[in-house]
Amino acid sequence: MQERKVRLFDAGRLWAYALKALAGRAHSTGELREKLRRRAERAGDVDEILARLKDAGYLDDRRYAEGFAAARLSGEKFGSTRVIRDLRQHRVAPALAERTVRKVYEDVDEEALIEEWIRRKYRLASREGLFQKDKDLAAAYRRLLRAGFRSAQIIGVLKRFARNPELLDSFEPPEEEMP
Numbered sequence: 075m076q077e078r079k080v081r082l083f084d085a086g087r088l089w090a091y092a093l094k095a096l097a098g099r100a101h102s103t104g105e106l107r108e109k110l111r112r113r114a115e116r117a118g119d120v121d122e123i124l125a126r127l128k129d130a131g132y133l134d135d136r137r138y139a140e141g142f143a144a145a146r147l148s149g150e151k152f153g154s155t156r157v158i159r160d161l162r163q164h165r166v167a168p169a170l171a172e173r174t175v176r177k178v179y180e181d182v183d184e185e186a187l188i189e190e191w192i193r194r195k196y197r198l199a200s201r202e203g204l205f206q207k208d209k210d211l212a213a214a215y216r217r218l219l220r221a222g223f224r225s226a227q228i229i230g231v232l233k234r235f236a237r238n239p240e241l242l243d244s245f246e247p248p249e250e251e252m253p
Contacts, residue, residue, distance in 0.1 A: 082115045085122070092123050093132070100138050103128075104165020139166050139174040147178060151187050151194070154179045156222020188223050188231040205236045215242070 083091055088110060095101060095109055103124060110120045127133035139161055146157045154175050161171035192214065196204055205211040211232060218228045229242045236242060 080112055083113050084115055085119045088114055088119050089123055089126070092127060096127070096132055100141060101133070102138050102161075102164050102166045103133055103135050104167075106133065108165070135166055135170055136174065138164075139170055140178065142166075143175050143178040147182065150221075151191055153184055153187065153218075153222030153224070153227075154182075155224065156220070159222070184223060185227050185231055188218060188227060189234075191218065191221060191223075192231070192235060205232070211236050211242070 091113055092106060092110055095106060101109070106127075107120060107124060110123060111117065114120050124133065142161060142164070143157050146152045146160065152160075157178075158168075158171050158175050161175070162168055166174075192204070195217070196214075205214060215228055215232060218232075219225065233242055
């Protein structure tokens with residue numbers, strides 16, 4: 075297998091590369107730092123360019139996190155823990171990610187989001203036909219956890235849909251639930 079060579083850029087070309095990357099989509103400072111670090115001839119150029127981008131208003135982690143969280147809420151209807159986890163993967167500082175998501179989800183009823191998620195994902199099944207088998211209930215529980223909802227909220231909503239709601243009492247929350 076042939077190793078791919080990455081072209082290294084001087085400060086001028088690195089600036090153009092950063093602007094082109096930001097024109098394509100918004101980036102967090104951490105994401106852009108990684109991209110620039112891989113392309114920079116001199117490591118010192120990266121911090122200088124990031125500072126210039128921030129001064130020019132092209133790079134703002136708070137604005138990035140707010141837009142990202144709002145898009146995840148309005149589009150995919152993810153729970154807050156999933157959005158925090160995704161922001162962290164996009165190299166947003168954990169405290170900023172949590173603060174921003176808490177602000178965006180401030181007036182959101184996550185139990186209503188769970189119900190909406192169930193109706194959307196299982197729209198072809200009748201309500202009486204939902205979760206007739208225990209394994210279907212367990213699968214829905216796992217999918218909702220991955221979608222970023224908290225265990226207690228999931229169980230509360232699934233009990234309203236389940237044929238065998240007592241089964242949910244035996245479900246154990248994951249080892250580490252994010253706040």
